[in-house]
Amino acid sequence: MENETQHGLARIRSSYGKFSDKEKKIADYILNNPETIIHHTINQVSDELGVAESTVFRFCKRIGFKGYQALKIALAAEIVTPIKDIHEKINDGDNVSTVSEKVFRSNIKTLESTLQIVDGATIIEAVNAMLQARKIDFFGCGGSAVVALDCYHKFIRSGLLVGAQLESHMQLMSASQLTKEDVAVVISHSGSTKDTLDVMQVLKENEVKTICITNFAKSPLTKEADIPLYTVAEETDFRSEAFSSRIAQLSIIDALYTNVMMAKEQGGKQALQNMRKAMSLKRL
Numbered sequence: 001m002e003n004e005t006q007h008g009l010a011r012i013r014s015s016y017g018k019f020s021d022k023e024k025k026i027a028d029y030i031l032n033n034p035e036t037i038i039h040h041t042i043n044q045v046s047d048e049l050g051v052a053e054s055t056v057f058r059f060c061k062r063i064g065f066k067g068y069q070a071l072k073i074a075l076a077a078e079i080v081t082p083i084k085d086i087h088e089k090i091n092d093g094d095n096v097s098t099v100s101e102k103v104f105r106s107n108i109k110t111l112e113s114t115l116q117i118v119d120g121a122t123i124i125e126a127v128n129a130m131l132q133a134r135k136i137d138f139f140g141c142g143g144s145a146v147v148a149l150d151c152y153h154k155f156i157r158s159g160l161l162v163g164a165q166l167e168s169h170m171q172l173m174s175a176s177q178l179t180k181e182d183v184a185v186v187i188s189h190s191g192s193t194k195d196t197l198d199v200m201q202v203l204k205e206n207e208v209k210t211i212c213i214t215n216f217a218k219s220p221l222t223k224e225a226d227i228p229l230y231t232v233a234e235e236t237d238f239r240s241e242a243f244s245s246r247i248a249q250l251s252i253i254d255a256l257y258t259n260v261m262m263a264k265e266q267g268g269k270q271a272l273q274n275m276r277k278a279m280s281l282k283r284l
Contacts, residue, residue, distance in 0.1 A: 008074035009034060011063045014117040016231040019062075026059045033073045042068040096274035106245050113232035116246040118255075126211045126227045127259045130160070133183035133209070134162055138164040140187035141172055141195045147213075147249045154257045159271030168195040175199050177260050180207040180239055188212070189233070191219025191244045200224050215245050226254065 012027050019027055029049055030037055037045065045068075046053045057068055066069045091097060103244055130136055136155060140148035145166045152164035165171045178184060184203050189198045204224055211227035215233055222228045225283040229252055233245035261268040 008065070008071055008078055010113060010212050013217040015063055015230075017222050017225075017228050022055055023059050023062065025049055026051065026056060026146060030071075030075070034078070038072055038076050039104075044125040053200055062236075064253055088179070093095065106244065110231075110233050110244050110248050111251055112223050113234075114230070114251065117230055117232060118252075119229075123226060123227060123255060123259065125228065126234055127185050127263060129209050129211065129227060130256065131258055131263055133160070134181040135161040136177065136183045136185065137165065137174055137178060138162070138185045138187070139196065139199050140176070141171075141180060143243070143246060144189060144196070144249070146247055147253070148185075148248060151185060151187075151253050151263050155260070157275045158257065159274075160260070160269055168198075171195070171199050171208075172202055176206070177200040177209070178203065178206055178208045180209070183209045183211065185211045185213070186221065187214075187249060188221050189231075189249075190214050191216045191221035196221060197224075213249050 003264055009031060014032060016024065026045075026049060029045070030112040040048075042053050042056050046056050051055075060066075060068050060071045065070075065074065090102060094102070137147040138151040138155075139248070148164050149166065152162055155162045163174060165174045175184065184199075186196060186200055186203070191212070197220055200212075200221060201224075202211065209227075210225045211229065211231045212221050212229065214221055215220065215231045217228070217230060231245045231252065233248060258275035261272075264271070
């Protein structure tokens with residue numbers, strides 16, 4: 001069982017898109033008032049929200065806690081413990097080795113936090129969709145375009161028909177050619193980049209199955225995506241959360257790719273062999 005003293009808020013954010021209206025009401029209250037929850041009883045929360053105590057209790061169970069008290073303990077640990085790891089604070093006197101260590105520790109924290117909220121069932125759903133697709137296209141703008149290109153670089157080895165366009169106009173053109181037999185993987189840290197949302201609009205009009213990778217459960221992109229996958233990245237003294245999320249995005253892609261290749265079995269091995277044979281021409 002997952003550690004119940006960690007990532008209460010992250011669990012809520014990652015599951016937000018799957019909540020009912022009543023659950024979203026409870027989720028919004030907790031996300032906006034975590035300090036209040038720590039000092040309130042379940043009865044006080046239910047009265048304030050106008051929902052039954054049993055509804056609040058079931059919500060706690062839904063996000064992986066034994067009950068309301070377990071959720072309170074998790075929130076208390078998150079709020080009392082500074083969100084930024086002490087190792088991440090860069091000081092003027094830090095030498096090269098110290099700065100390097102802090103960068104590595106920060107990346108490790110991002111991966112560990114993301115792993116805590118990875119939903120195995122959603123990963124399986126994404127993998128199955130990719131395996132059944134006629135074609136898979138990867139989309140991302142700005143920093144996420146680099147991740148989309150990495151997706152293409154990995155999945156072209158799988159034997160599946162894949163594509164990626166980095167320029168926004170070309171992305172719209174590519175999206176317009178996809179159908180309900182295809183899958184689009186849309187990557188956006190914020191989930192609210194206009195160019196990305198424009199692509200998503202075209203994809204939805206064409207009834208394309210969409211997988212999104214984002215840091216924000218309450219984003220326009222998440223609302224439109226069929227299969228949402230989430231990262232957990234926090235801003236630090238020396239980098240933005242958008243920058244730190246890339247390592248988590250890449251790890252999610254690695255997980256998807258590895259699971260796809262395992263599912264393809266001999267077909268995946270043959271595709272890799274074909275790729276290696278072709279690339280051997282580049283070696284002296």
